[in-house]
Amino acid sequence: MEKVYVNAGDGYDVLIGPGLLAEAGNRVREALGIGGVPENGGTGVKLALFTDTTVGPLYGEAVEKSLKEAGFTVVRYEYPAGEKSKNIETVAHFVEFLAESGMTRKDAVVVLGGGVAGDMGGFAAATFMRGIKFIQIPTSLLAAVDSSVGGKTGVDIPAGKNLMGAFWQPSLVLCDTDVFGSLTEDLLLDGFAEVIKTAAICDSGFFERLEAAAGSGGGPGVLRSILREHAADIVRDCVRIKGHVVENDEREGGLRRILNFGHTMAHAIEKDADYGLSHGKAVAIGMLMVTGASEKRGLSPAGTLDRLTRLISGLGYATSWDAPLETLCEIARSDKKSRGSHIGIVVLEEIGKAAVTDVKTSELADFYRI
Ligand SMILES: NC(=O)c1ccc[n+]([C@@H]2O[C@H](COP(=O)([O-])OP(=O)(O)OC[C@H]3O[C@@H](n4cnc5c(N)ncnc54)[C@H](O)[C@@H]3O)[C@@H](O)[C@H]2O)c1
Numbered sequence: 001m002e003k004v005y006v007n008a009g010d011g012y013d014v015l016i017g018p019g020l021l022a023e024a025g026n027r028v029r030e031a032l033g034i035g036g037v038p039e040n041g042g043t044g045v046k047l048a049l050f051t052d053t054t055v056g057p058l059y060g061e062a063v064e065k066s067l068k069e070a071g072f073t074v075v076r077y078e079y080p081a082g083e084k085s086k087n088i089e090t091v092a093h094f095v096e097f098l099a100e101s102g103m104t105r106k107d108a109v110v111v112l113g114g115g116v117a118g119d120m121g122g123f124a125a126a127t128f129m130r131g132i133k134f135i136q137i138p139t140s141l142l143a144a145v146d147s148s149v150g151g152k153t154g155v156d157i158p159a160g161k162n163l164m165g166a167f168w169q170p171s172l173v174l175c176d177t178d179v180f181g182s183l184t185e186d187l188l189l190d191g192f193a194e195v196i197k198t199a200a201i202c203d204s205g206f207f208e209r210l211e212a213a214a215g216s217g218g219g220p221g222v223l224r225s226i227l228r229e230h231a232a233d234i235v236r237d238c239v240r241i242k243g244h245v246v247e248n249d250e251r252e253g254g255l256r257r258i259l260n261f262g263h264t265m266a267h268a269i270e271k272d273a274d275y276g277l278s279h280g281k282a283v284a285i286g287m288l289m290v291t292g293a294s295e296k297r298g299l300s301p302a303g304t305l306d307r308l309t310r311l312i313s314g315l316g317y318a319t320s321w322d323a324p325l326e327t328l329c330e331i332a333r334s335d336k337k338s339r340g341s342h343i344g345i346v347v348l349e350e351i352g353k354a355a356v357t358d359v360k361t362s363e364l365a366d367f368y369r370i
Contacts (some may be wrong), residue, residue: 004236006243012171012245014149017236020176021062021137024110026069028135031172032108034071044073044106048098050073050121052081055139058182063112075101076108079120083275086116086156088164091095094124108133108171114140114187115147119165122153126168136173140193141183141227144175145198145238150246150256173239177231185220189317190237190280192223193262195234196282196311202241204352209233210311217314237267258354262287262347265368268331269321277321284317293368294347300358304348329365 003017015027029035034043047067050059056078067074077097079085098109111121111134118136125134138148154165180188199207213226227234242259249255266286270277291308294300313319321328330344342358343365349355359367 002105002344003317006234006236006239010331012132012169014173014239016144016173016175016177016232016239018176018232019172019180022066023061024063024137024174025066025068025072027172028067028072029070030212031135032133035263041186041317042073046073046075046101046103046107047110048094048103048107049076049110050074050094050117050124051078051110052114052117054081055117059112059139059179063110067110075103079117079190080338081116083116083156086120088155090128091099091102091120091124091155095128098124098128100234102138104268105129105132108135110137111170112139114138114143118147119153120144120155121164122151122168122170123155123165126153126166131168133171134168136170138173138175139179140187141180143191143304143323144177144180144188144235145191146194146242148173148175149222149239149242175229175235175247175353177235180227180231182271185223186278188223188227189220189284189315190278191281192315193280193287193312193317195238196308197259197261198238198241198285199346200327200351201258201288201346201354202245202309202352203237204350206237206241207307207311207351214311214314217316219314219316219355222317232270257344257356260344261348261354262290264332264343264345265289265328269323269330269332272321272323272328281317282321284312285319285321288319289343289368294345294357296370297367299347299349299355301350304351307351325365327366329368333361 006014029191041297064074077089077094107122109125111117122134133255136148137313138144151167151169153168157163168284199210213230245255262283266282269285270281291305295305343361344356346354347357
């Protein structure tokens with residue numbers, strides 16, 4: 001597997017490929033503009049490695065070793081793995097830790113982990129001393145293809161998910177595709193739904209490559225072999241596409257909204273399941289629900305739903321959610337982000353091209369009814 005670079009559109013690079021954890025030190029030096037060979041005095045720069053209690057024991061040592069060999073002083077902070085930790089208390093503890101470790105504006109945060117680590121580590125970097133640099137080393141598929149791109153950082157608050165945060169771009173994203181080997185089947189499915197979404201909304205060629213790689217299906221086992229062969233290309237395509245979308249609309253005024261394909265119903269399904277169903281699995285169902293509706297209304301060409309269904313069900317996702325449509329629409333209407341007279345629903349004008357259609361909130365169930 002080759003290493004590939006993508007310029008994510010904000011003046012920083014995303015480096016993708018196998019074996020990159022061992023190169024972390026030198027790559028971070030380059031990204032921070034530190035030249036020369038480390039001498040006994042080192043770089044004079046301190047790095048705070050922010051990770052969780054699952055990823056830290058798996059990959060923390062390798063990253064720390066590489067950073068130290070490149071002349072950095074490294075301090076490590078681990079939080080209990082999982083979404084439950086994604087709150088302001090964890091970030092406040094970490095920021096306190098940065099201060100206690102004597103970090104200054106010239107130092108940086110290195111985030112090693114999934115989307116939760118990236119969102120919190122980035123948010124801490126955005127706020128400590130009013131902003132220091134940070135580097136992302138995504139380890140979940142979801143973080144690699146989605147959350148590490150776009151600069152959204154933040155935490156959940158009791159009133160809702162991701163309601164507190166900041167836009168803060170990393171100085172480098174380093175994606176070692178070898179780490180996908182330790183992801184569970186559930187985590188793979190969770191991340192791959194965003195891959196399918198990205199291809200479906202923006203790149204028909206990419207979608208066709210996914211169809212070809214998936215063949216006639218075979219469940220998550222196929223997913224693992226697809227990633228073994230094509231991980232770097234898949235992450236690169238997703239980063240390139242999301243990077244382009246975000247570059248043209250960082251703050252979600254227009255184009256960025258297409259990234260929400262499948263998400264209106266996905267959020268409702270996640271809530272209905274009391275978050276017992278992962279986001280990605282809910283997005284897979286959401287994409288099918290909205291495409292069934294848009295095809296029926298002539299907004300998507302005939303056959304679109306068939307192709308999506310074949311890919312999604314072939315990889316082992318559930319294709320429907322057992323709850324009354326009215327219930328899901330009621331949840332969607334009460335979503336804080338959807339308050340107002342209309343909800344923007346993303347539909348496929350064709351595979352590889354998305355558009356937003358405004359639907360009256362009061363007519364949401366009519367829109368989705370097939
Ligand atoms: N900022 C954005 O634009 C954006 C976009 C999408 C999602 N998100 C956020 O991302 C979060 C979900 O991301 P996530 O699922 O990566 O969360 P996560 O960081 O909690 O990772 C999920 C689980 O996978 C484990 N894990 C990560 N890498 C692993 C590896 N290589 N091997 C074994 N286990 C590993 C973690 O320890 C954790 O238990 C949500 O909080 C969501 O809001 C943010």
